[in-house]
Amino acid sequence: MPVKGLNDNAVAASVAELNARLADMIALRLALKQAHWNVKGPNFIGIHELFDVAHGRLAGHEDTIAERVQILGGVALGTLEAVAGAVTVEAYPTDLVADRDHVAAISGRMAALGEKVRGAIETVSDAGDEGTMDIFVGLSRALDKDLWFIESHLGG
Ligand SMILES: [Fe+2]
Numbered sequence: 404m405p406v407k408g409l410n411d412n413a414v415a416a417s418v419a420e421l422n423a424r425l426a427d428m429i430a431l432r433l434a435l436k437q438a439h440w441n442v443k444g445p446n447f448i449g450i451h452e453l454f455d456v457a458h459g460r461l462a463g464h465e466d467t468i469a470e471r472v473q474i475l476g477g478v479a480l481g482t483l484e485a486v487a488g489a490v491t492v493e494a495y496p497t498d499l500v501a502d503r504d505h506v507a508a509i510s511g512r513m514a515a516l517g518e519k520v521r522g523a524i525e526t527v528s529d530a531g532d533e534g535t536m537d538i539f540v541g542l543s544r545a546l547d548k549d550l551w552f553i554e555s556h557l558g559g
Pocket of ligand 1: 455
């Protein structure tokens with residue numbers, strides 16, 4: 404049963420945007436674990452722990468995004484196969500070691516996702532779904548903050 408007051412076009416736009424960004428979030432979250440596990444360098448412990456904290460925060464937002472799909476009457480697409488087919492985040496390299504390299508690689512992907520989420524805010528707002536827009540606004544703010552935490556390790 405769709406959310407009361409939303410027309411079919413708004414629901415379709417929101418479900419598509421939510422699932423598209425869910426795929427990107429899952430990919431970025433896996434990249435954060437890859438970085439958490441493999442990073443080495445003089446700032447090891449802080450960066451190692453920060454990647455894991457950011458991973459956990461992203462997981463929380465994923466749950467909100469996927470459950471919003473359900474609230475709208477759609478099907479949340481979070482399997483490995485669905486994500487692999489939908490992801491727009493650039494593939495994360497498996498040969499990175501140095502903390503600066505991981506910080507730069509994660510930061511670039513997080514910034515790219517942040518831009519996509521800003522686009523999602525506009526798309527679902529134009530479609531008339533303020534409830535989904537609010538979820539994306541919260542996600543956007545959270546990504547901005549974690550990007551600040553992470554990229555600050557690169558210095559000025
Ligand atoms: Fe760990």
